[in-house]
Amino acid sequence: MATVTYPCYWQKKDNGGYWYWLYYASNGKAISRSSESYVNRSDCERSIDIMKGSSGSSVFYSE
Template sequence: MFTGKAPKYKVYRDHRNEWRWTFYAANGEVIAVSSEGYKAERDCLHGITLMKTSADATVLVEE
């Protein structure tokens, strides 16, 4: 777990030797995890970039 003043991404290899990421809030709580494993680290890092750029996505509320 990470703690500090800023949110952080952790990039790591899983049990299948695939790359994954976990996004931590500044308080160390997990906010999001990658939904897939990546064969290449660069693809995992690209997934993080996509998450960052889609942070202003529309919020849909279903009732």
């Protein structure tokens, strides 16, 4: 098995057999989880691709 490096995404199955992902920061702590679970692993992978592609998106905040 490959050595895990951080940051990274992990794909897992929940108790219902649905796929979801967790994102781990460089310190090895989970900091994000997919907002939904997926029947197909490929849909879970697509969700990760969308997140990776959003790195240039604007950030908004309110005070």
